[in-house]
Amino acid sequence: MNPYGEPQSSRARARVPGTPPDDDQPRTYSASARPAASGSARPAPDAYRRGAGGRASVGSASVGSASVGSGTSGRASVGSASVGSARVGARASVGAAAPPGRASVARAAVRPGGSGFGPPDGPDDVGSLGGGRSGQGKDKSKAAKRRRRTNILTAAAAVVVILLGAGVVGGTYFFDDVDLPPVASEDQSxxxxxxxxxxxxxxxxxxxxVVPEAKINKxxxxAVAAAEDKNFYKHHGIDMKGIVRAAWNNFTGGDTQGASTITxxxxxHAAVLKDISINRKLREAVIARKLESKYDKNQIMGMYLNYIYLGKGRYGIxxxxxxxFGKSVTTPAGQKNAITPYEAAVLAGIIKQPEPSATHKxxxxTINPTDAKDRWExxxxxxxxxxxxxxxxxxxxKFPTPIKQPSSTASKSTANKPVGMVMRHVRAELAEMGISSTEFDKGGLTVTTTIDPDVQKAAEEAGSRKSESxxxxxxxxxxxxxxxxxxxxxxxxxxxxxxxDPNGLDxxxxxxxxxxxxxxxxxxxxxxxxxxxAAALKEDISFKTTWDGTKLRPNxxxxxxxxxxxxxxCKGKIKYCxxxxxxxxxxxxxxxxxxxxIGRDKVIEAARDAGIRHMYTDDGKLVDxxxxxxxTWEKTGYFDxxxxxxxxxxxxxxxxxxxATIVGNGVRHEAHFIKSVTRVDPETGKKSxxxxxxxDGKPVFNADQMSNLQSVMKEIVQVDNRDLRxxxxxxxxxxxxxxxEGSGDTWFVGGMPQLAATVWVGGAKNKVELKESNGRDMFGAGTPxxxxxxxxxxxxxxxxxxxxxxxxxxETGNPDSPFANGQEPPKVETPANNGNCVLGIIGPGCGQDNNNGGNGNNGGNGNGNGNGNGNGDGNGTGNGDNNGGNGDGNATPSPGDGNGNAPQTQQPTTTPTFAPDEGNG
Structure with missing residues (x-):
């Protein structure tokens, strides 16, 4: 047990949830046992180039002995297990198959001109495997001796394992047959x-x-090195004591654990070595040495920091x-919101055991502050x-306090929130941009959407049943x-x-x-x-055209x-509405x-040009x-x-x-959810x-025609308290x-110059007959x-x-369009002039009509101020100002004029009040 009572050492590694624990032994350090200072990070040379010299090999060995030779290759056999040759330039492969009955020990590759994995004469080059210079004689420096000694110990440990009957690494050759895996491509969010x-x-x-190592605050x-492997910058990737301990514990029946370096x-992780075994430990050591031969310390640290798990579903530093802490590790030291040494030490301490287990919290x-603080110290x-x-x-x-954590991982994302539905459309648009699902799943993208938080909140509060308002x-x-x-x-x-429900039906x-x-x-x-x-206006049809509501379909x-x-x-004017x-x-x-x-295809074209791309036939066929x-549209079974x-x-x-196209004066802008997509290069940190x-918008309708349509749509908003703030x-x-027998789909659409708004109300999952709270049928002019x-x-x-x-x-269009089919309204007879009415205004022959409209037959009292021979239309309070003028009022009784004459044919000049949705919506 270490000073904090946990079963693992303070130099243990991160455990990913669901991954078996590492095989590290507890370890306790005293101040006197710690090295005085760190070495500087530096790259190690490539140990796998083939030189001009001969082959360096692990020589012949028999039971009870192991020897290291040079020059020719030999084979060491113990019963049916063998330690094979190690040669210059050999390719490494993981898990080479051994002959039946043989246990595998990997082959060791020796770089030409040097003895291991560090600079030829580096004073700090310890722990290397291999021996002798190829073609140049034996390096007799102290560093070379240390390297050879380390390599011998590593190989000897493998032989000891075999001699002790572990039977887990026989048959192949310790270094040469263990591949250096590619650098892991870390999946990102x-x-x-x-x-x-x-x-x-x-x-x-x-x-x-993933962040580039060069940009990570040192x-x-x-802090991570201090917590996990304080000698990281001095060693060459292998903890020899851990390897020997693993062999010894296996032989004695003890715990198969031993300390692991960061490398x-x-x-x-890179080799996906998750089983707890000596075989894994040996392969791990070999791969670590090869990593150190190919990458420098900073590169290895960067790969490690982007891989580690630190709890709460967070991967990478x-x-x-x-x-x-709500900070980025890429913020340079000294700048605002840069990670402090104290915060860095907290993060580093989490790596050891990020999640609670049955034996330790x-x-x-945020879960175990007491032990976290001990680890921080x-x-x-x-x-x-x-x-x-x-x-x-x-x-x-001073121990820093983490920011307030969400109650669950779901609350920090769109999970279970209405806005989560947007993610489906983000995926669809990414595909249209050429970003495949494979590329998306790899991660690393930053997608800035068009969603405005104020507008989103307003939409949810207006439309959700869960919103009290x-x-x-x-x-x-x-x-x-x-x-x-x-x-x-x-x-x-x-x-x-x-x-x-963002996971439900959209x-x-x-x-x-x-x-x-x-x-x-x-x-x-x-x-x-x-x-x-829009299609009618394009065909020069005016809003003043009249239509016959009694005409039957061709069938x-x-x-x-x-x-x-x-x-x-139409106030009784159904034949000429x-x-x-x-x-x-x-x-x-x-x-x-x-x-x-004009042809139903013209209507469909207008809808398509405006922005509707898909339409269903009655039998459920989706038409693009x-x-x-x-x-296609006019085929039988499609659209009527x-x-x-x-x-x-x-x-x-x-x-x-x-x-939105109608609101936007006839200019179509493709509706979209994505403003931009960027990716950061993990090597350079450059954002692209x-x-x-x-x-860019596309004008699809004439602007004047749209102003004509918009003005008519304004009148719909002006009734039933729809006036906007x-x-x-x-x-x-x-x-x-x-x-x-009722309504199944109800809508209200339109908007203001700054925002187009569309509202639909219908059945959830299945259609239902929609009712208002008072029990009446729901129409678009109601709840929507x-x-x-x-x-x-x-x-x-x-x-x-x-x-x-x-x-x-x-105002556009032809009031006498040939497409209109309204009947001629009844003609209004003008009273005969007795010849004494001057200009139809004064004189004894001007009749009795200079009153307040007379009595409007069928329409009640027409207080329409019918002047001269004006026949005030008896629809409420009308103003007939001309001969036969239209005194159209602001009510809806059947039409009549001040003298009981037929209704007029001109358009109303005042804004009528209309009951909602007399037609089909």
Whole structure:
């Protein structure tokens, strides 16, 4: 037992969870036993080049003896076990198969011109294996003698193991047949950031960030050496005592443990040597020697620091420094937030046993602060002894307190958080950038997303049933919402709520969990009409065109308007309803006939151009609109004219992209979640960009036509308390698609110049009949519009957005478009002039109409100030200002004029108040 009561030595190595413990013996150090100072780090020469000289070999050996010779190769046999030749330039291979009945001892390769793994005449070169110079005579220096002695001891230890009957290394040759494995390529996590640089998640098998050794603060390296292997900079990778102890303990039946150097610990990791055995210990020693021959001390230390496990799922010194102290080991000493010697000693102390076990709590300071502090004192004392800190620093030492740790590893990432759903779309976009899943799994990427934390919070609080302030809070668990906010000027997805469970169904984009495919969508209902209108405007159809709501489909069926009374549709003008009123009231019939007239393919093209890429047929076939055209869309079993008012399912995220195009004045920016992707070269530390967003927009609709559409959509927002915070202008469109006897999908889409917003409410997993809290059917103008308003108002407040207006309206299109099918309205008869009415204003023949509108038949009292021969339209308070003028009021009774005459045909001049969703959404 060592001074702290743990079963392992203070020089033990990190144990990765699930990995068998190391075979190190407890060890106690006294001050007198410690070396006085460290050696400097320096590279060792290559010991594996073939020289011009002959072969150096382990000579013949018989039972009870072992001899080392030179010149010719010999074979040492003990029964059926043999120690074979060691030759210059031989290739090393791990685990060479031995003949039956033989135990394997690896071959030893001897570098030409030298005796081991250090500089030929280096005074500190100890512990090398091999002997003699090839072709140059024997090196008689003290250093060479020490090297030869170490090599002999190593080989002798192997022979002793064989002689003692261990039977684990016979048959092959001690050095020559043990490969030097390649440097381990450490898997790293991929760091996912929001747009402000805050970590959203670390994705990957291991939470590791590889950092170049050259950038690691030296105090960290010295602390680790002090804790794990204070003679690291002096030895050549092998702890001979540990090897001999392993052999002796095995022979005596004791514990198969022995101290490991830092190089041996890394050798074990690189060669995946996890079993507890003497065979492993010997191979570990061989690989350690070969590592020291190829890499210098700094390189080995760097590889080791990027590999070690330090608890709480943190791999590598950088992840540990960030996790325990919120600092980076690459911050130079003396700068703000640089790791201090005291913090470095805490980190180094964790390596010994990062996780609690059945017999010891480990050295994580957040779990076992008492033993962690003892371990810290041990490390600090060694740092002082080795000259890595001053006496003043040591005397002023104070055990540092780690930062507050999350209650679980899940809380430090997106696990179980709604924003975690974004990671699927990150994976999908990385693939589109050419970054394969293999490259992603390797790790080391830093992905900066477009997610704005303020907008994300607003989306979650508006759409989640778990949010007390959400309109969804009192809805059944079978109801689900999706809320998506996109910057119309860039296409950046700023907020994305697709469900509370990031591992569940993605209700926002229906992206599969691996980010590879679209797996669903929802019927957009009347929100699809924004694309039908874009197509109509492109075909020069005006909002003043009229349409016949009594006309039947070619198959003789009626076009549904959600059960609205034909006598009240369009205020009784169902046979000549203007397109603007039909849009605001969400009647379906004009949109069916638009698709029929201009071609439903034009509607689908407009949706595709805006941003909708996928659409489902009624039988569930997913159609990629970007890879198909009219020849496919008009096939039997694909899409009919009902596409114009939202029958066919689309992914909400793609619909949100299309909405952003309308909000953005007809310029499409590809909706995306990634701003940039960078990778740091682990050798140089240089950061390189491997992927970035494309912000160039593509005008797909005429700006004047979009101003025309936006102005109509403004009227929808101005009713039912949808006005946005601080008087911010907004445009919107509601939508509903039926299910059974009620509503199955409900929507509200639109936005403000700074942010496009799309909201869907439907069934969770399966469709349900949606009801409001009062038991009535839910429509898009109900709960979805409340979520929409709450979302945008919260963003306006959080971002302190200044008021911004949409462009002024430019009325476009032909009011007499040949595509329109509205009937001629009844003609209004003008009373005969008796000849005494001058200019129709004054005179005895001007009639009785200079009053406040007269009585409006069928429409109540028309207080419309009908002047002259004006027939005030009896829809409430109308103002008929001209002969036969339109006094259209702000109510919805059946039309009538002040004199009981037929209704007028001109467009209303005031903003009407409309009941929500008279049509299909």
């Amino acid at each position: 991929n760091v996912i950031l929001d747009s402000k640089g805050t970590v959203l998640a670390k994705l990957g098998e291991q939470n590791r960030t 105090v960290v390296e010295h 041996q610990q890394y050798a074990r 950088e992840a540990a420094a960030q996790g325990y 480990g050295y994580d300071p 041990y490390t600090m004392a060694n740092m002082l002894e080795m000259g890595w800190i001053s006496k003043d620093v040591y005397d002023k030492r 959400s309109p969804m809070n009192d809805k059944p668990a079978t109801y689900q919402a999706a809320v998506i906010g996109i910057d119309p000027k860039t296409g950046r997805v700023l907020g994305y709520y697709g469900g509370d 209700y926002g984009g229906y992206m599969s969990s691996n980010g590879e495919e679209i797996i669903g969508g929802q019927s957009p209902g009347s929100t699809m009409k924004i694309y039908t209108l 003789g069926t009626k076009i549904s308007n959600a059960g609205a009374d034909p006598g009240t549709v 203007d397109l603007e009123t039909a849009t605001i009231k969400s009647y379906n019939f004009p949109f069916y006939w638009i698709a029929d007239g 609109l970007t890879k198909t055209d009219k020849s 004219n009902e596409v114009a008012f939202g029958q066919y399912r689309v992914p909400p995220l793609e619909h949100a992209a299309g909405v 960009i491997v992927g970035s967003e494309k912000l 601080n008087g911010q202008q907004g445009i919107g469109k509601s939508g509903t698609w039926e299910f059974k 519009s409340k979520i929409w308003k709450k979302f945008l108002d919260a963003v306006i407040k959080a971002k302190d957005l200044k008021q911004e207006d949409f462009p002024n309206r430019v």
